[in-house]
Amino acid sequence: MKQIFVKPEKCMGCRSCEIGCAVQHSKDKNLFSAVMQSPPPMKRLFLEATEEIMMPVLCRHCEDAPCLNACISGCLYRDENGLVRRRKERCIGCWTCVMVCPFGVITRDGEKHIAVKCDGCHKLDMPACVSSCPTGALVLVDIDEFQQEKRHRLVLTGTEREE
Amino acid sequence: MERSIDKATLSALESAEKAGVSTVWDRYAAQSPQCGFGETGLCCRHCLQGPCRISPFEDGPRTGVCGANADIMVSRGLSRAIAAGAASHGGHAKHMAHTLLKAAKGEAPDYPIRDENKLKAVAARIGVSVDGREINEIAADVAMKALEDFSEKETPLTWAATTVTKGRVDTFLKLGVVPTGIDSSIAESMHRTTYGVDSDPVNIILGAVKCALADYAACHIATDIADILFGTPSPVATRANLGVLNKNAVNIALHGHNPLLSDILVQVAGEKALNDSAKAAGASDGINVVGVCCTGNEIMMRHKIPLATSSVSQEAVILTGALDAMVVDYQCIMPSLAGIAECFHTKLITTMPIAKIPKAEHIEFHEPEAKECARKIIEAAIGAFGKRDPGRINIPDISSTAFAGFSVEAILSALSLLDSEDPLKPLIDNIVSGNIYGVCLFAGCNTVKVTQDANYLAMIRELARNNVLILATGCASGAFARHGFMTPEATEKYAGPGLKAVLTAIGQAAGLGGSLPLVLHMGSCVDNSRAADLAVAIADKLGVDLDKLPVVASAPEAVTEKAVAIGTWAVAAGLPTHLGVVPPVLGSKLVTEVLTSTAKDLFGGYFIVETDPLKAAETLISVIGERRKGLGLSV
Numbered sequence: 066m067k068q069i070f071v072k073p074e075k076c077m078g079c080r081s082c083e084i085g086c087a088v089q090h091s092k093d094k095n096l097f098s099a100v101m102q103s104p105p106p107m108k109r110l111f112l113e114a115t116e117e118i119m120m121p122v123l124c125r126h127c128e129d130a131p132c133l134n135a136c137i138s139g140c141l142y143r144d145e146n147g148l149v150r151r152r153k154e155r156c157i158g159c160w161t162c163v164m165v166c167p168f169g170v171i172t173r174d175g176e177k178h179i180a181v182k183c184d185g186c187h188k189l190d191m192p193a194c195v196s197s198c199p200t201g202a203l204v205l206v207d208i209d210e211f212q213q214e215k216r217h218r219l220v221l222t223g224t225e226r227e228e
Numbered sequence: 229m230e231r232s233i234d235k236a237t238l239s240a241l242e243s244a245e246k247a248g249v250s251t252v253w254d255r256y257a258a259q260s261p262q263c264g265f266g267e268t269g270l271c272c273r274h275c276l277q278g279p280c281r282i283s284p285f286e287d288g289p290r291t292g293v294c295g296a297n298a299d300i301m302v303s304r305g306l307s308r309a310i311a312a313g314a315a316s317h318g319g320h321a322k323h324m325a326h327t328l329l330k331a332a333k334g335e336a337p338d339y340p341i342r343d344e345n346k347l348k349a350v351a352a353r354i355g356v357s358v359d360g361r362e363i364n365e366i367a368a369d370v371a372m373k374a375l376e377d378f379s380e381k382e383t384p385l386t387w388a389a390t391t392v393t394k395g396r397v398d399t400f401l402k403l404g405v406v407p408t409g410i411d412s413s414i415a416e417s418m419h420r421t422t423y424g425v426d427s428d429p430v431n432i433i434l435g436a437v438k439c440a441l442a443d444y445a446a447c448h449i450a451t452d453i454a455d456i457l458f459g460t461p462s463p464v465a466t467r468a469n470l471g472v473l474n475k476n477a478v479n480i481a482l483h484g485h486n487p488l489l490s491d492i493l494v495q496v497a498g499e500k501a502l503n504d505s506a507k508a509a510g511a512s513d514g515i516n517v518v519g520v521c522c523t524g525n526e527i528m529m530r531h532k533i534p535l536a537t538s539s540v541s542q543e544a545v546i547l548t549g550a551l552d553a554m555v556v557d558y559q560c561i562m563p564s565l566a567g568i569a570e571c572f573h574t575k576l577i578t579t580m581p582i583a584k585i586p587k588a589e590h591i592e593f594h595e596p597e598a599k600e601c602a603r604k605i606i607e608a609a610i611g612a613f614g615k616r617d618p619g620r621i622n623i624p625d626i627s628s629t630a631f632a633g634f635s636v637e638a639i640l641s642a643l644s645l646l647d648s649e650d651p652l653k654p655l656i657d658n659i660v661s662g663n664i665y666g667v668c669l670f671a672g673c674n675t676v677k678v679t680q681d682a683n684y685l686a687m688i689r690e691l692a693r694n695n696v697l698i699l700a701t702g703c704a705s706g707a708f709a710r711h712g713f714m715t716p717e718a719t720e721k722y723a724g725p726g727l728k729a730v731l732t733a734i735g736q737a738a739g740l741g742g743s744l745p746l747v748l749h750m751g752s753c754v755d756n757s758r759a760a761d762l763a764v765a766i767a768d769k770l771g772v773d774l775d776k777l778p779v780v781a782s783a784p785e786a787v788t789e790k791a792v793a794i795g796t797w798a799v800a801a802g803l804p805t806h807l808g809v810v811p812p813v814l815g816s817k818l819v820t821e822v823l824t825s826t827a828k829d830l831f832g833g834y835f836i837v838e839t840d841p842l843k844a845a846e847t848l849i850s851v852i853g854e855r856r857k858g859l860g861l862s863v
Contacts, residue, residue, distance in 0.1 A: 080283070084264030087285045096284075097265050100814045105285040197261045 066147055069185075069192055070211050073120040075202035076112075082121050083108045086196025089186055104176050110194055111170065114217035121194065121203065124149065124170045127170040132162035132171060132182070140180070146186040156180050230678035232541065234710055236470040239624035240416035244292065244563045247620070249571050251543050252562065256676040259554035266717035268815030269302040269391075275423040280787035281514055284815045294424060301431040302816035304421040306608045307436035307790070311417035311667055313793025315605075316559055318410045319753055320486050322378055324453040325490055327595045329371035331457065332364045338598040339457050341367055346455045346637075356384050360742075367456070378410035387452075391757070392395030393764055395773030396801065403830060405438040407732045413442035418754040437831075439814075440796035447794070448599070450486075450754035454526065458491045460749065461529035461633035462641070468709035471627030478506040479515035481536055481545050481859055484557035485752065487526040489579055489593050493517065493555065494531045496602040502610070509613050515606065520545060520753035520852030521560050522702055528709075529633035539787070540674035546574045549620035551607030557593070558583040558674070573615035575608055589705050628712035632705070634748040636761045642744070645737035652769045654734070654842045657777065659766075665695040666852030669798075670704035672783030672791045675809055681707040683784035683808045683841040688713060688722070690845035692746055695724035695854065699762070702753035704783070709749065718746035756794050760801060775802030777833020778855040780848045784808030784841060797821075801831035804851045806836045806844050 084096070091106035099106050110123035126149045127133075133141045133149050138154035138218035141162060156179035163171045163180060171182045186192035195203045204211075231253045232238055244251050251260075263282065265271040270468040271281040272292050272453055282301065291297045296304070297697055327639065330336035341363050343349055347370060348358045356369040375652040377385050384406045389397060400406045417439045420426035426435065466774030469526075473479045480497065494517055504516035508609050510672040518536040519527050527533040536545045539560045545551050546568045553575040554565060566587040569576040578584050579593040579601075581633050589608060593601045644651035658664045668691050671855045674680045684707040708714050713722075719731045722744055732743035750758045759781075767774050783791050798805045836851070838844040853863045 066799065078289075079263065080265070080281070081261075081263055083283065083287075087283075087287075088264070096267055097810050098283045100268055105287075108285065159853065169352055186726075197264075199263070 067205050067207050068126070068211070069123060069195060069196035070204050070206060071120045071123075072202050072204065073118050075200045076120045077200055077202070078112060078114055078119040080112050081197045081199055082110055082175050083199065083201055084108065086110055088091035089189070107172065107174060107181050109170065109181065113150065122168055122170055123194065125168065126183070126185060131165040135161045135165045135193065137161060141152040146185070146187065146189055149182070150187065151180065153179055196210060230290065230679045232532060233540065233682050233685065234469070235388070236624040236626040236710070237541040237544050238678060238825075239535065239622065239626070239654045240470060240541070243547045243549070243565070243620075243622045244543070245549070245570060246741070249547065250566055251547075252540060252564065252676055257562070264375050267810075267812055268297055268304045270815035272296060272301045272304065272859065274304065282815065283814045284522045296427065299429040299816040299818040300306035300427050302813050302819045303432040303436070306420050306813055306819065307368050307432050307439070309789045310436045310439050310443070310793045310796055311414045313788065313790040314439050314446060315411065315414050316790050317443050317446040317793065318378065318414065318452065319558070319788070320754060321410070321453070323488060324450055324457070325374035328367055328447045328453050328457060329375070332368035332371055334364070336595045339595065341456060342459045343455050346452070346460050346504055350452045350456065351385040353390050357824065364417050368417055368723055374453065375466065375543040377445060377449065378409060378411045380409040382408070382714060384408060385442060385445040388441050389449045391764065392759065392801070393446055393767050395775075399831060403434060403437075405441060407438050407442040407445065410442040410446050413439045427815065429818055430822060433819065437796060437800050438760070439752075440621055440793050441800060443790075443793040444757065444797040444801075446753040446759075448757040449767050451751070451757045454487050455635070458487055458530050460637050461635045462638040463631055463633045464529065464532045465631050466532040466534050466627060467627045468547055468630045468706065469627040470536055470544060470624045472518050472536055473545070473548075473623045474513050474516040475549055475550055475621060475623060476510045476511060476622065477494040477513035477612050478509070478552050478613045479550055480515065480517050480522050480606065481551055481554045481610035482517060482518050482527060483520035483542060483554055484561055485522045485754075486557050486597065487530070488598075489555070489557045489796065490519070490523040490527045491530065492598045493602045493605065494527050494533055496599050497606060502603065502606050505607070506610050506613070506860065509610050511556065511610075511613050518545070519556075521706070522558065522754070523680075523756070525632070525702065525705060525749075525752040527629075529749070530595050534627070535630070536718055537710070538703040540676060540680055540703075548623045549617065552578055552612040552616070555579065555609075556583070561585075566759065572620065572860055573612055573617065575612040579607055587803070589737070590775055597840055617639070617755050628710060628715070630714040630749070631745040632709065632714065632749040634750055636758050636765070638744055639762065640750065642734050643736045646734065652765060654768055656727070657705055658730045660727075660861055661803075663730050665698045665726070665849070666697065666778035666780065666856070667714075667763070667781070669756070669792060669847060670698065670700040670708070671702055671753065671756050671781060673703045674707060675785045675787045677809050678785045680785070681711060683844075684708060685711060686841035687782065687784055687845045688747070690842060691725060691848065692722040693724050693807055694849050695727040696849065697727060698747045699750050699759050700747045701755050701759065703752075705749045705787075707748065708747040714745040714749055714768045716740070716742040716745060719743040741852070753790060753794065763801070763803075771860065773802060776858055777802070778852045778859070778861070780806065780851055781847065782806040782808070782844065784844065785815035786836070797837065799827055799835060800846050801833050802832035804834055804836055804848070806838060808839055808844060808846055810837055812838065
């Protein structure tokens, strides 16, 4: 299964992923009309930074997803590709999902009073955040491949260690 | 998206693929998607506490570190773009003025005054006395007046104040946007947009308008002096597109902007000794000079030099494998040329101290010994001819006839054949009757963001069908020239009945044996000043100001900061001005509103941003209709 992974060492903190995400979730999916849209479109991932590291934080579409388990209205569901998505009309705005998400990546649409989260850009071959990242800090790869690459690099450089 | 609709460009791009050479289109693909903050104008690098950026989606911080909000960031960015545009045209114009002064003092013998009438006309306009004076004295005074326009004066710029309508002068005075120096306006823009100076977005934009008017003056100086030194253009027939390269000649492309280099090179390229030397090197047809970009326009109008291609496809000329030298001065010259030239035998020759490219050969051009420098450059090109790889030559057999060189003087002289007493009258009568519904000036560049030429051709078909008279400059004219729109045949094919009748009547009176071309080629991008002169003449004749005329402008494929400056002075001049690419301003609703709407209340002109060419043409036609209604003319 493919997942969006972050390589923090490549992140420059430019927030292009946030823009790409918001545009993809706008009406016309075009930057210039998205900027004009009112209310403005909402991003689903968030750049966070400390002094040492910066990276976008985004929905992991957890296999045992706390949000999905906690959703009392049947809004959240897992689609055929494994993505945790919403049936928007069922959201009652109880914010239980917001409370239980360990990553803090479910937010509130103040206009529609419903929860907003990453849908993995299920209509696209490549999620908008990944394709708008100029440095390759966001990648869409098979989980096994990602691990393999990490192991390979570990052996190659001998410098990269998991804490 | 298709890269181009020009078959010659596409053929050259195939050669690029075969050779594994990347072009501007590949680099654009590699850069995409581009940064959304940059695209909306919401980043600022004006101080060392930055860079700062503001999300266009109202999330995250609403100000930069200093407190500048989106409106301030966007207006400052726009202002700096206009200042850079004005600096470019200013540099070009100052270069010309210095050379005119040297010529007048006898220090640049290769630059005689070729058009004394133009010199006297300019002198009279700017208040330099003419009667009983030597030509060189007049020329020196005109040059000094031009140079004075660069520093900060107590009075308005001569080249702005003496070339616009009284109504415009009043409007500019009222709004406090009268420039008193070209370089000082640029410096002022840089000052007011630096850390902690002007934080009122509307005030910043008005400052930018002042700078844009300085740009206008610079363009006008450049045009005037080019005419004085090299002759005022009159219509010539030539050809345009890559097919103008000649396999059996030493092909030299002149690329850039200033005729100070290109005109001299063309003069020298005709010399027998150099052509003999080319033949001796194996080029049976001698030397073949072609133009690229705006300097291509300059030598096209004055010397019938064919145009190889326009700015975005400049690399294509080298990709033919038959270009022996590309000689450049400044502006719009992609640094990528050096790498591409290296893949072929082509010699890239830089000539200006301010515009060098690593790996190019630098042969510095000095006006006092201009022809000698030009000969050296041509000899270098001849030297490269023998290194061609015949297996890699692919000159697309594509070129179109193009009639070029419609200066205002040339247009008036054609019109005077219909009415020698009052040459403008036939033009105005036809505008009044609706045979000419309105006038559209196409200006600007080609961009990788639009399929090359697609916007131009889609718009012109629509406008011409609706009897809109088309003027073109810069690479806009290049697009029309390469596609055969600067011909009487295009008039026959695309002009509406009223426009066709007018163009035919003038063409026949002028003894062309047919109609005028559908597009009147007015020159390079500085020659937008010619279009302004024509509009001013029409306005003065009608006794109305520019903001009432059924005249519009369009830059459907714009690229450069110079285009932003020109677009801004067109708006200040009162023209509704279309942009076919979105400028980096949408991050500020206020600035967007000022440019597209408030400007109309202030100047009469305003920006129309529309990326769909058909919708853009429709809008321009309806805008022309509104203006006609305002004048009480038929709609």
